[in-house]
């Protein structure tokens with residue numbers, strides 16, 4: 001099998017530790033954004049599970065919100081769920097908290113434990129695709145597997 005890039009390999013290792021049979025795929029085209037990923041995979045944009053990192057401003061904790069590709073996070077609802085104000089993380093904060101750069105941030109296998117919130121809307125599809133460490137790597141999973149893999153709380157956190 002072809003050698004994965006280092007960041008994609010560390011996601012593959014995390015998936016193996018989870019023991020769910022999930023596998024990282026590296027694609028020739030960019031999967032940096034949800035739109036590009038959907039095009040490269042040949043799936044709907046909403047089947048892309050976008051992992052967006054916020055910073056809880058009091059505790060300095062990282063909060064990851066996973067939503068469907070075309071959805072926008074309602075930051076007010078996230079703040080309520082977390083119990084403190086949040087702000088969009090800077091690229092440096094994202095890298096320090098998760099170990100990955102924007103465009104490849106996976107929903108699991110982070111450098112430090114990250115609080116994960118999952119949007120209910122992710123349950124509308126049987127197959128989802130998430131980033132796997134690099135802007136060319138993804139993996140497919142079901143919404144149930146996403147819940148198990150991340151230990152994330154399912155709630156309504158998108159703008160309607």
Ligand code: 5CA
Pocket residue numbers: 031032033034037048049050051052053088089090091102103104105129130131132134135138
């Ligand atoms: N690889 C694809 C999907 S498989 C991916 O990672 N897409 S994503 O949507 O989950 O990640 C990109 C997200 O990073 C954007 O939705 C945006 O919320 C965030 N982002 C992009 N640029 C910045 C930036 N400069 N600062 C903070 N966050 C950013």
